[in-house]
Amino acid sequence: STCIVVPPLSIELLSFTAQCENNHVKLNWQTATETNNDYFTIERSADGINYESIGTVDGAGNSSTTLHYEFTDSSPVGGGREGALYYRLKQTDFNGQFEYFDPVVIETCSDFSIFPNPAGDELFIELTSLEDKVTAQLQVTDLLGRTIKTEQLSLCKGNNAHKISLEEISSGMYFISLGDKEKTLRKFIKQ
Secondary structure: OOOOOOOOOOEEEEEEEEEEEOOEEEEEEEEEEEEEEEEEEEEEEOOOOOOEEEEEEEEEEEEOOOEEEEEEEOOOOOOOOOOOEEEEEEEEEOOOOEEEOOOEEEOOOOOEEEEOOOEOOEEEEEEOOOOOEEEEEEEEEEOOOOEEEEEEEEEEOOOOOEEEEOOOOOOEEEEEEEOOOOOOOEEEEEO
């Protein structure tokens, strides 16, 4: 009779968390042990099915102590009102073998959400930031970066959504931003 040797997991993951910080998503994870751990790949998804790699973090190789890792997603673009994002870790050994860990979900981190998306002649914008009130310039740009529409608006948290007219805008894909260039962009489609 032969014994089947099951190789031990390369890492023992203690935790994997995601949180919003200033329109960024900060990911933290801890390992209890590591064996031949080359690197981690951080993957992001808008639907929890299709993931894309957004960065890598070097592993410790071999370790038997608790290690802390972090990675910041500085452009967490969700979409529409349900702006949830999914993040998962992929761990790769020095020999190229890899494993995935269960994803974490985080609600939209942006200052605002838009709906409906795709939009008709009207688009609504709603404040989702931690601030109670934001007074800022709203800007709609096309895919070439040309400004299509600007509007000064004041949004209060918990207040009704602000309506933006899109009647004069032709069908296509656009970006909407609130405030300066650092604010999160939202992509929307005008039908």
